[in-house]
Amino acid sequence: MExxxxxKNLHVHYGMIHAIKGLDFHVNKGEIVTLIxxxxxxxxSTLQTITGLIPHSQGEIIYRGENVxxxxxxxxxxxxxxxxxxxxxxxxxxxxxxxxxLGAYTRKDSKEIEESLNMIxxxxxxxxxxxxxxxxxxxxxxxxMLAMGRALMxxxxxxxxxxxxxxxxxxxxxxxxxxxxKIHESGVTVLLVEQNANKALMIAxxxxxxxxxxxxxxxxxxxxxxxxQVRAAYxxx
Amino acid sequence: MSFISYLLNxxxxxxxxxxxxxxxxxVYGIAKMLNFAHGDILMVGGYAAFLxxxxxxxxxxxxxxxxxxxxxxxxxxxxxxxYKPLRSANSLAVLITAIxxxxxxxxxxxxLFGANPKSFQSFVKLPALKxxxxxxxxxxxxxxxxxxxxxxxxxxxxxxxxxxAGQAMLAVSExxxxxxxxxxxxxxxxxxxxxxxxxxxxxxxxxxxSAYPTLTPTTGxxxxxxxxxxxxxxxxxxxxGAFIGGILLGVLENLSKAYISSKLxxxxxxxxxxxxxLIKPSGILGKKIMEKV
Numbered sequence: 001m002e003x004x005x006x007x008k009n010l011h012v013h014y015g016m017i018h019a020i021k022g023l024d025f026h027v028n029k030g031e032i033v034t035l036i037x038x039x040x041x042x043x044x045s046t047l048q049t050i051t052g053l054i055p056h057s058q059g060e061i062i063y064r065g066e067n068v069x070x071x072x073x074x075x076x077x078x079x080x081x082x083x084x085x086x087x088x089x090x091x092x093x094x095x096x097x098x099x100x101x102l103g104a105y106t107r108k109d110s111k112e113i114e115e116s117l118n119m120i121x122x123x124x125x126x127x128x129x130x131x132x133x134x135x136x137x138x139x140x141x142x143x144x145m146l147a148m149g150r151a152l153m154x155x156x157x158x159x160x161x162x163x164x165x166x167x168x169x170x171x172x173x174x175x176x177x178x179x180x181x182k183i184h185e186s187g188v189t190v191l192l193v194e195q196n197a198n199k200a201l202m203i204a205x206x207x208x209x210x211x212x213x214x215x216x217x218x219x220x221x222x223x224x225x226x227x228x229q230v231r232a233a234y235x236x237x
Numbered sequence: 238m239s240f241i242s243y244l245l246n247x248x249x250x251x252x253x254x255x256x257x258x259x260x261x262x263x264v265y266g267i268a269k270m271l272n273f274a275h276g277d278i279l280m281v282g283g284y285a286a287f288l289x290x291x292x293x294x295x296x297x298x299x300x301x302x303x304x305x306x307x308x309x310x311x312x313x314x315x316x317x318x319x320y321k322p323l324r325s326a327n328s329l330a331v332l333i334t335a336i337x338x339x340x341x342x343x344x345x346x347x348x349l350f351g352a353n354p355k356s357f358q359s360f361v362k363l364p365a366l367k368x369x370x371x372x373x374x375x376x377x378x379x380x381x382x383x384x385x386x387x388x389x390x391x392x393x394x395x396x397x398x399x400x401x402a403g404q405a406m407l408a409v410s411e412x413x414x415x416x417x418x419x420x421x422x423x424x425x426x427x428x429x430x431x432x433x434x435x436x437x438x439x440x441x442x443x444x445x446x447s448a449y450p451t452l453t454p455t456t457g458x459x460x461x462x463x464x465x466x467x468x469x470x471x472x473x474x475x476x477x478g479a480f481i482g483g484i485l486l487g488v489l490e491n492l493s494k495a496y497i498s499s500k501l502x503x504x505x506x507x508x509x510x511x512x513x514x515l516i517k518p519s520g521i522l523g524k525k526i527m528e529k530v
Binding site: 052053072073074075076077078082083085090091092093094098101102103105106150151154 | 401404405408411412414416417418419420421422423
């Protein structure tokens, strides 16, 4: 299988704190891969390092065969890598429409952008209803949809999703997971970071379990879901 | 009649403050820093225009372009050398650096051009308008300054709301990380903001020196502070706010000079700032910072 993303021996330091300690993992084209683990395991740091939001001290990030470790973060978007950050981070004072158009910032063809916009409105009818509303006034679930729609506006080949279900009501959580599957079915490779390990493992192909900056376990999502160790540590209700 | 004349002169002075304040407010909105050297860029713009016109013999349009080019380059250079390395430093360090740059520019000008005032020839060749049988005289400088002020504010608003680069600025102003994830080059956007702000400072410098023709190394200091007050008064970060704040300040200053006391006018202007901030700390059009859900 063709690898779309490969992370080799990644190290991240925050001052004196060694947050990521030699991480190795990969994502194949067309997969849903999930990183699960407790708070502080380094899941968000891993995603932020991949898209250049935080610097890494050592290691390589290979995206579509190219070493992008030294590339400024903003250049990855036009290479087809989108990132929906933790906490959604929609532009609160801008409208839904302006947020979505910023998602298409790197694209030039206005006709194709229009098509993507219609596609997003089709998948997220609520965004169409609220397109002229200021994003800061949306509910948490709607903001999550906007953040995902905004990332899809760049027409990505791969999308990094950081805790998309965080802080959402159960109804929205199910909706968000349905949408992730739809995004995946449309041909986008997904790397999903989740605290809701149960749901993440149910939709993923493969999974990595992170513990204090290292990979503790890896394998098929279905196998991990039934692994008694994983069940005890991460799926206990 | 004299009231209208004072009022128009106030609006004209206010337009200069507004143009400077627009630069202040844009840089604050996007880089989240107070560029106290902004007024001194204005002074450099004045000297550049003076040199181009009086020594290099360039015509007025070319002298304006020359001054804008020098200021743009200087603004981008200052950002690159002095502010960019401090992007993640605390805001006090950046503030002190900006004050340092301000003194550096003033003293460089002192070294290069001396302390003697240069008498700046007005760049406005429009004849004065005489109304009401010669009772009301509006100088060409007054008219041009007001028109340029309005033009600058409108163009800037259109630029921010209708262009890709403008949307990128809004995105960077709100969340640099999220803007990066949209593919926006944050450093490039900040540099562009400094470039635009500095070009505007050059325009303000030329207009100011055309109306008040003494040019010294500290020419930019007081207008710089007044423009800062205007930006805060209008709501720092807001473009319409900077414009309204600038005009209000200019009118207030001129009317207090005319009717109360010319010595007390600055005190009155700053007192108004204090009162407005006591009542509405975010300024006239300032937005409250929205809590993230």
